[in-house]
Structure formats: structure tokens, C-alpha cells
Amino acid sequence: MKNWWKILTVLLLVFTVVAGLLSEVPRLAILNETIRNLYFHVPMWFGMILILLVSVVYSIRYLRKPTIKNDIIAHESAKVGILFGVLGIVTGMEWARFTWGEYWSNDPKQNAAAIGLLIYFAYLVLRSSFAEQQQRARISAVYNIFAFAALIPLLFILPRLTDSLHPGNGGNPGFNAYDLDSRLRLVFYPAVLGWTLLGIWIVNIKSRLELLRQRLYEIA
Amino acid sequence: MKLLRLLALKSLLLIALFGPGATQAQPAQNQGTTIIAEPEVEMADLLRRDGKIYVVIVVLLTLLGGVLAYLISLDRKVAKLEKQVKDEMVNR
Numbered sequence: 173m174k175n176w177w178k179i180l181t182v183l184l185l186v187f188t189v190v191a192g193l194l195s196e197v198p199r200l201a202i203l204n205e206t207i208r209n210l211y212f213h214v215p216m217w218f219g220m221i222l223i224l225l226v227s228v229v230y231s232i233r234y235l236r237k238p239t240i241k242n243d244i245i246a247h248e249s250a251k252v253g254i255l256f257g258v259l260g261i262v263t264g265m266e267w268a269r270f271t272w273g274e275y276w277s278n279d280p281k282q283n284a285a286a287i288g289l290l291i292y293f294a295y296l297v298l299r300s301s302f303a304e305q306q307q308r309a310r311i312s313a314v315y316n317i318f319a320f321a322a323l324i325p326l327l328f329i330l331p332r333l334t335d336s337l338h339p340g341n342g343g344n345p346g347f348n349a350y351d352l353d354s355r356l357r358l359v360f361y362p363a364v365l366g367w368t369l370l371g372i373w374i375v376n377i378k379s380r381l382e383l384l385r386q387r388l389y390e391i392a
Numbered sequence: 393m394k395l396l397r398l399l400a401l402k403s404l405l406l407i408a409l410f411g412p413g414a415t416q417a418q419p420a421q422n423q424g425t426t427i428i429a430e431p432e433v434e435m436a437d438l439l440r441r442d443g444k445i446y447v448v449i450v451v452l453l454t455l456l457g458g459v460l461a462y463l464i465s466l467d468r469k470v471a472k473l474e475k476q477v478k479d480e481m482v483n484r
Contacts, residue, residue: 381470
């Protein structure tokens with residue numbers, strides 16, 4: 173069974189939807205039932221980071237061994253990572269509207285996430301500005317490493333140095349208080365794994381398609 | 393191992409969802425022999441109870457199923473292309 177992880181993806185996502193809406197959750201003021209967004213909004217960011225990590229790993233591999241395959245996987249996973257990031261920011265805005273009062277309240281983490289996404293948009297723009305394949309692959313790989321290195325402090329360090337509406341930042345107790353809640357963990361971890369695997373699956377299909385296209389050029 | 397455990401978890405979930413409905417139906421049938429008026433008719437009441445959250449789950453599962461089915465069909469198409477290209481390379 174080569175594709176066992178694809179079956180796992182389906183099972184995990186079905187579990188996430190069913191258990192995510194039916195399971196017991198802590199009863200908290202303001203959050204109410206929206207705490208269940210923990211299983212859908214937060215995995216977008218976890219998935220984004222993990223898929224962008226795949227991208228940066230393949231960029232480094234490309235610089236060590238410049239094959240078309242390494243470049244293709246780095247590019248495709250960057251694109252899927254960006255998709256997850258955009259979905260994360262949109263779902264976050266929807267959640268924020270009903271808990272923080274506004275779609276965008278210039279929360280440090282919101283702003284940092286937006287800057288991080290802009291840095292990655294620049295990766296796509298940079299890529300598309302080269303006509304020559306090797307030049308494009310090498311310079312994009314170097315930029316990709318920079319982009320990932322910039323994203324980590326933007327999402328995980330800078331927002332924590334100041335007060336933020338996001339949980340776990342500044343003086344905000346937020347999710348840290350019930351991070352230990354095993355009821356949330358039971359669904360949250362499978363949800364993160366499921367959504368991330370879905371992203372990896374898309375990367376897998378798109379990379380194979382792109383490799384086929386390259387091979388077709390070689391044959392022709 | 394992981395897969396098996398997941399399957400067990402899923403079947404447990406299904407039992408939790410549909411189990412209570414099945415056990416509740418039995419006492420109603422016994423009453424039906426003595427009282428003829430309004431025998432309890434089996435309906436999909438579970439779907440409408442508890443603020444109808446089950447309806448949302450059905451909708452979400454439908455969406456998820458559609459998207460995943462699409463992804464699987466894409467996967468198969470690419471696999472078929474891969475095989476074609478491979479055969480082409482061998483035959484040259």
C-alpha cells in the first residue's frame with residue numbers, strides 16, 4: 173500500500189469534521205462555540221508552516237544538488253503553503269469579526285501574518301521574472317530560505333513581545349490556560365495532521381504533473 | 393496499526409451517533425400492542441435534534457467528500473499519464 177497516507181488523510185479529515193462539531197469543548201465566554209474554529213482555522217497555519225518547511229528543505233536540496241525535481245517540489249509546496257496562509261488569514265478575519273469585534277484590528281500577529289504572506293507573494297513574483305530555468309531555480313531557492321527565515325520571527329517571536337489579541341501572546345492567557353485540555357487535543361492534533369496531509373497530497377499531485385510536463389519537453 | 397485504530401475510532405463514533413436511536417425504538421414497539429393510538433414511527437429525528445448540528449455535519453461531509461473525490465480523480469489521471477509517458481520512453 174503505497175498510498176496509505178492518502179487514506180489516512182481522508183479518515184483524519186472526516187474525523188475532524190464529525191468530532192470537531194460534536195465533541196465536548198470548554199464553555200468559555202465570548203468564544204462560545206467558536207472555540208471549534210481551533211480545529212479548522214489554526215491547522216491552516218500549522219499546515220502552512222510545515223508545508224513551507226518542506227519547500228525550504230527542497231530549496232536547500234536544490235542548492236546542493238540542482239535537479240529539476242527539487243526545484244519543482246520547492247515551488248509547488250511554496251504555492252500550497254501560500255494557499256493555506258491565505259485561507260488562514262481569511263478564516264481568522266471571519267473569526268475575529270465575531271469575537272474581537274472587527275475583521276482587522278491591527279493585532280500584531282494579524283499584521284505580521286500579512287507581512288509574511290507578502291514576502292511569499294514576492295517569491296512568486298521573483299520566480300516569474302526569470303526566463304532562464306537554472307537562474308530562476310537558484311535565485312528563487314536562495315530567496316525562499318530568506319523568506320522562511322523571516323516568517324518565523326514574524327509569526328512566533330515578534331507578536332509575543334507585545335500585547336496581542338491572539339492567545340499566548342503578551343499578557344494574554346488565551347489558549348495556554350486550556351492547552352492542557354485533553355478534549356481539545358484529542359481533535360486538534362488529528363486535525364493538524366489531516367489538513368497538513370491534504371496540503372502534502374496537493375503538492376504531490378501538482379509536482380508529479382509538473383515533472384510530466386518537463387519530461388514532455390525533453391521528449392519533444 | 394494507526395489505520396486500524398482510526399477505523400475503530402470511526403466505528404465507535406458511528407455507534408455513538410446512531411446507537412441511541414436504535415435502542416429507543418424498541419420500547420415503542422411493545423407499547424404499540426396495548427395502545428393503538430399514535431405508534432411511534434421511526435423518523436430521522438436524530439438529524440433534527442440538538443439544534444440541528446447534524447445537518448451542518450452532513451453538509452460539511454458532503455463538501456469534503458466532493459473535494460476529496462475530485463482530488464482522488466486528479467491523482468488517478470496523473471498516475472495514468474505517468475504510466476503512458478513511461479511506456480512511451482520504453483518503446484522508443
